[in-house]
Amino acid sequence: MSAWRRAPSGDRPQLVCTRLWLAAAALLSAGCLSLDPFLFSGVALSDYQLDAYTGEQECPAAIDSVRLMEVAALAPVVVDSCIHQFEIASGSGSIHAVLLSAQRLLSPTDTCILYFHGKGPHIDYYWDRTRMLHATGFPVMIVDYRGFGMSAGTATEATLSEDGHAALAFLRDSLGDPRITVYGYSMGSLVACDMAAHDADSQIVGLILEAPIGSIQTLVNEESYLDLPGSYFTTFTGDNAERIRSVSEPFLWMHGSSDEVLDREAQGLPIWRNYQGSSGYSIKVLGAGHTTVPQHLRYGAYVECVRAFCRGGAAQAFPQWVEPARGEWAGK
């Protein structure tokens, strides 16, 4: 400012322009902020409340509905002794996981659903969903990635992948090496698909993706309307539409026809089209949004479909449980 004041009046425009461009150049060269935290970040917790949690959840009232209306005949009510919490080493830190299972130690013939949750802040937020999956009768493990819930740290693409592998390794090495159906919801689809495509050491026997991200690049293009590179916005490069090509296990894709966050046709369909594995099933849930696939399919039907898929009987069960007014299923 002092230079401005000293400058002869005729030089002021030039000075101002020079300063403007210098400032712009400085900003560009110092452009070190990252948009990644906007994409993937959770909320830190000191402990999990699980059944005692009364905050907002991803699937409100689901377990009440399942328990009271439909599941009584399908699965035993969860009791506290079925809830096991673990801290698992992952990379340079650790992640927290909760296993819902009558037995703490599984056997290699058991099938466990490994649930990778979405962008919601922590396990409590997905507790109803976890409980609902347990109503299938299969053990369910849910993990908080680093940066979510009790898992300290920051989520990056590398840590998400590390955390997924750590959870698989823990099931394999410490919990009896069960058969695993990997379930990814929304953002968790990036981890689930990565695991199914690249983890050859575990007994992964199936992949379920609900409301998945097709790719980060598609997310960017859908949002901006323009042909912009994803690198403008994030260092994440996750591409489920490509990763799915490496998945050979049976695959179930569920997506709401009215998904307001991740459009079914733009995000999910490329994954489905590129799947080349042994057997694939899709359920288009009519009228369902991003979070309401189980609700629109009907909670009981949702539980039955997941159960049938995990048992390898999807083709027989889906015609019975997917009501034409609520969903359209297809196989390949």
Added chain:
Amino acid sequence: MPRHSASMPSCAARVCALAFLALLASCAAVRQIRPLDLGEISLSGSLGGPFTNVGVTIPLPLLSVGGNVGLGQGLDVEAGVGLISALYGIMHVDAGVNWRPWLSRRIRPGLMVSPKLWLLTDFSPGSVRIYPDLGLTAFWKVGQFWYLYGGAQNWFEIHSARYDGQPQEYHWLPTVHAGASLGRKKWQFQLEGKLYVPNALNTNRPAANLGLGSHGAFGVFVGVSRFIVRRPP
């Protein structure tokens, strides 16, 4: 057992959209509404963006600065830079001319025609994007210090396929704007409302915009300009 009410889900998921919107939105900052005359120079800045639900619905605070230099009677050259984009490592600049075929007279509005090019890159290989833009703005002088104006910017996406390989659905991305400008000698202040891409659906996307029903996104900007050199009227 008490269970839970609302659906925050999308709240969390949609915050990410802040980021995605920032770039496109800052492409439509407010600038001078009438071209400068020969020898005139002005600097301008604007703050605002599309209304987006991030828990509450607010206009995104996007900041850009620019400058105009008069080249002739009713003809100037303009350039600008998006500062928020720059903070995130994206060079986002524009340059073009503003041409005023005629001034406003009584009820007949003046007209400003503004062809421009926008250049964006994050300096990674293959990341350079150039977008042509044609702006048309009608303006009325009201009293001694006020201008009212309205018009549209028109971005054109020239690629037939998107970066993710899917077909490019939108090749024409208009932004309709209307506003008022108050200025006397050196300083000029603007308030401008916008409707981004009213021809595009705003549903089934990560962002929760406040649009015209299921289309577009409303936005609001405030702008300030300062003449460094101004010819006497």
